[in-house]
Amino acid sequence: MSGIEIPIHLQERDRLHREAEPIRVGIPLPSGRVYELAELVVTNAAGVLIPHQFEALAFWADRSVKWLLVDALARASAQERTQLFVRARSDPRNCEPRSLPLLQLVRNNDVIEIDTGACHFTIRSQHGGPICAARVGGLEALQGVGSLIRLITLPGAVHELEVERLAVEERGPFRGTILAEGGFRGASALPLQFKMRTVFTAGTAIVRIDLQIRNTRASMHPGGLWDLGDPGSCLFKDLTLACYPRSLAPELSWHIESPADERSERIDCWAVYQDSSGGEQWQSPNHIDRHSQPTVRFCGYRVTGGPGDALLAQGKRATPVITVAGQGTWVAAAVRGFWENFPKALRWENSSLEVGVFPREARGGFELQGGEQKAHTILLDFGTSASQPCLAQLQRPLELWIEPAWVEASGAITWFSARAPDDDPTQARYVEQIVEGSRSFFARRELIDEYGWRNFGDLYADHEAVHHRGPQPFISHYNNQYDFVFGAFLNFMRTGDGRWRRLMEDAARHQIDIDTYHTQQDKAAFNGGLFWHTDHYKPAATSTHRTYSRSNARSRGYGGGPSNEHNYTSGLLHYYYLSGDREAAAGVRELADWVFGLDDGSRTVFGLIDANATGGASRTVESSYHHAGRGSGNSINALLDAYTVSRERRYLEKAQEILQRCIHPADEIGALRLDDPEHRWSYLVFLQVVGKFLEKKREIGEIDYAFHYARASLLHYAAWMAENEVPFKDVLHKVELPTETWPAHDVRKCHVLNVAAGYAIGAQRERLRQRAKFFFERCLVDLMSFPTADLTRPLVILSVYGSIQDYFRKHAKSLAEFSVHNHDFGAPKVFLPQRARLKSTLGSRVRVLSGELSRILADKLYAVKVRLRRSG
16 A cells, blocks of 8 residues: 555636635546555645545455545645645655544434534425525524525426435535435426435535436327427426525625626625527527527626616626625525526525526526436535635636546556557547637537537537538537547546546536436336437437437438437446546446346337347347447447446346347358448447457456357457458448548547457467558548548547557557367357247237237327326
C-alpha cells in the first residue's frame, strides 16, 4: 500500500473563488493495490488532510478495488490550477488538520436528521418535499412545512408528492444521500412516478436535489409511430418546488447571468423565466407540441417583479441565483442547466421561494411521453448574515481530471492509452474537431437549437441533413448511435480536457432520460429498450427522439420501435464509474434486461406453444440472420456491461449463449456473404465484442470452454479477414448510400485484427498486425477524401475507436499461452428463431395461427390500454 499517490488535477476557469466546493470523481486503480478504503486519505498539495469520503464502485477478481469514487471539499482561487492527492494513510508527508467536519445522519422511524456541521436538516417520510426544516447558526431558516413539491395538471388540479419509500442511500462521514420514491396524490390518479435524491455535504449548508419524474405508461404507438399526442402521454401544466423562508420583510438578492451583476431590493414578487434558448435559432422547429405548434414565445429570458409584474430585465441566457434574506438567515436557490433545459423559472411570491422545473409560464404546458422521464438538479443553500451563498460556483463547477498516465497504467479501461506525442497526428486532429472550432459539437447545437428539457444533451445528426435544402433547420437527433458517451469518456480520460466531460455528461443524461423507453407495460421486445436515432433523411417532426413519425409515413409497413441493433451501454457504465450516478448503473442493467425480454419466447403470443428463445436479441437486418452482426454484438456487449456492474452470473451466461448461437470456430464464412457490405458490414461489431468477451473472461480468470470457443472463433474470422477484406471505399459500388461513414468503419477492422493478433501464434500474428495497420491507415486517408468527413457520425466512430492503433502500438503483447486446450467444439448448428421453429413444426397452419393470435392480442392490448387511460 505504501507509495501510492494519485493526483487529482483541478482548474478554476470562471474567475470565481472556491472556498469549500464539493467535488466527486471516479479513479481507476490497478489490480492488487488497494483492498481497504480505510488505508487511503485525500490531502491538498501541502499534505494536509481535507474532508473526504470513498466508495468502491468496482472490484478486480482478487477483490482489490478497481474503481474508487472520491468525494472531497476543494478550495481554489480564481483561475487557479491546483491538485489534490489520494495517498496512503501511512504516508509520512500527511498532516492532520485541527479538525475535519463530519456529517451526522440519524434515522428514527419516519424522521431523518442530518447535521452537516454548517446546518441541521430534518426530513419526514410523509412530507411532500425534500426537507421540512433547516436550522443554521441556531436559527430556523424555514417556516411551516419547510418545502413542498406540487404538480398542476392542465385542467388545474393540484397534486403533491406521495412518498412510498424513504431510504438512506448513502451514509458517510462526508456525504449523505436520502432517496425518496413514490407518486403524486390528488383528485385523480396520474401515471407519474418520482424519484428524488437529496444530497448533503459535511461542512456546507448546500443541498443538492436530483428530482426525476417518469411516465410509467406505455405509448400506444399505432402502426409503430411514436408522435406527440399519443394516448399514453401525460399532460400537465407545472412542476414546482416551493420553499418557505422564515422572513417577515425579506430582502431579495439575485443575479441572472453573472455573480458580478448582483442586485438587491425589497420586493413582494419577483420572477425570472427562461422561455427559449436565446440562440439565433430559438424559433427552430425543434420546439413544437403535439399540434405541431411552437412551444416558445420569446427569445431568451425575462425578469419581472413589483407592482403589475413590471419588466425589470431581459436577455438571452440566464444562469440565475436568487437569495431571500430576513430575520438573520437566508435561503438561496438555483437550477443546474437553467437556460439549456428551458423552460425554467425562479420565483418569489406569496412568501414562497419557488423553483419551476416545468414552469406554468410555458406555452401549452408539458407532455411527458409514455416511458419518458426527465431529471433536474435543484441547488439550495442556507446561511446567516455572517455568510454568503455559493451556488454560483456550483452552477459552474471546477474542472477536474485524473492524470491520464495513471489511468493507462491502472489497466482498468480495456484498450485504453493516454494521449502521447507519438500518437497518430491525423487521427488526433480529426477527433479534436468535436470540442474545438466553429464546427464543434457545442457549436452544432446552435444549428437546430438542440436545447430545451427534452433535447439538451443529444447530438445534431447533421449527416442526415446533407441533402436538405430550405430555410428552416433540418431536425434530426442522434440518440447516442455508436456510443458517443463512451467516446467522450475515453477522450476525457486520455486528455483531461473538461469539454469532453461536459459532452459526456450531457449525452449520458439524455440517453438515461429521453432515449430509453422506461416502461414495463408494452411488449417485451420494447420494454426498457433504446430508441433509434430519428429516421434517415427525414425530419423528426413530432416524433421527438423516437424515430418514426406519422409525418413521414408514406407507405404501408413504415414504423417500428426499439431494436437490438441500437443498444449502447459502455458509455453509461463508464460514466457511472466516473460520476457515481446510480441512474447510469441502473440504465446499463435496464438495457441488458431488455435483451432478455427481446429473447424470451414465453412473453410472446406463441409462448404457450414454444417458450424458447425468440431470436430477437441475436438477429441483424433479417429475422433469419443469427450470425455475426451488430444486433447480436450489441446484445452481448450490454450483457457484459451489466455483468460488470452487477456481478450477476445470469448476464454473463446469456452473453455466452448468444455468442455461441451466432458464431462457431468452424463456420463456413463464405456462405455468410460477409463481402456484402450493405447487409453484413456489422459483423465487425460482433467480432469487436468477442474481443471484449475474451478480455472479461481473462480478467475474472475463467479460461474455460466458452473462452476457448470464442478465441478460436475470433481467430477463424480474423484469418478470413486478413485474406479477403478490403477497405470499404474500394467497394462503395456495392452499397446504397456511399457516404463518408463507410471508411470510418474500417477502424473496426483495425481493432478486430489487432485483438486477434494477440491470440495468434507464429507468422499469423505478424500478418494480422500488418493488416490492422493497413486498415487504420486507409481508414484515415479514405475518410479525409470526403468533403463531408467532419459530419457527426464518422466523428463519433473515431472518437470511440480512433486511438485503438496507438494502444496496440504501445501495448502489443502475446497471449499465445491461451492457445492450448483440449475442447471439442463440434460442428456448427443452425439456430431457428421462434417463428421459424413454429413454422417448421406446424407447417402452413402457423401463418393462420399467427395472424389470428396477433389480431386477438392487438385487440386485447388495445382494450387494456384504453382501460388504463380511463383509470389513470
